[in-house]
Amino acid sequence: MLKLYHGSNSVCSVKVRIVLEEKQIEWESHHVDLPKGEQFSAAFLEINPRSFVPVLVDGAFVLRESSVICEYIDHLSSVNPLLPKSIRDQARTRVWGTQCIEYHDSVNTLTIASYQRSMLLAKPQDELKKRWKSMPDQIRANKLKDLVKNGGSSEYVPIALQRMARLAKEVNDELAHSKWLIGDEYSLADAMLTAYFFRAECLGLEGLWETRYPRTAEWYSRIKNRPSFKLAINPWLSESEMVKIKIAGQQEFLSDSRFSKYV
Secondary structure, eight states, X not given: OEEEXXXXXXXXXXXXHHHHHXXXXXXXXXXXXXXXXXXXXXXXXXXXXXXXSOEEEETTEEEOOHHHHHHHHHHTOXXXXXXXXXXXXXXXXXXHHHHHHHHHHHHHHHHHHTHHHHHHHTSOHHHHHHHHHHOSOHHHHXXXXXXXXXXXXXXXXXXXXXXXXXXXXXXXXXXXXXSXXXXXXXXXXXXXXXXXXXXXXXXXXXXXXXXXXXXXXXXXXXXXXXXXXXXXXXXXXXXXXXXXXXXXXXXXXXXXXXXXXXX
16 A cells, blocks of 8 residues: 655645545555654654655555655556556646645745744744754755744745735636646546645635636636545544734735735
């Protein structure tokens, strides 16, 4: 059976769980508590030296990049094939998957500047210093330190909002030609992008698309009605936690006039 090392509130973990549910594949859960810093533990760093979730383990095979994991899972079963048959549509799908790296950085920036910031600031300073030092990627560590210190005032926040606004527009433009991102059938591209819109919504940032991009809004509404959406999220995220995330996002971004042009 497949083993998935994942975080309950990890965007990339949500992405992979959606594909697992779409493919109706059984999997064994290995939860990594990200707020507690378990991703930096010696045990997890043996599985992924870069300290990221998710990680998929299939026997002796270990796979660590979420968009690649999604395509790998799709090939494991003939049930509900998600990768299009056309080689050109497969290429288009992989372009969306590659762009997920940018989308992840953006929603991660917004999450840390709001919800995670409040949790991290509550920790003792020596514990925070130890956390930053333990991170394998010190460039990333320096960015996180800036986001925790400055929140919505960080120079990284407007860039992240601009990127997410661009994503909402790109999806809207693509949907002018078809029902889903790759033609008229739900595909891997739709599945992979869902998690980034979900995180933006969690932070109270659905205004990025709701009033500006009607096709994107309608697409996301249909996405949320798929069984895979609730199955990938509800067992792992409590309603109370979702409320905390939204309040933090609204307080940090919606109350600041600098961000009104985005949301």
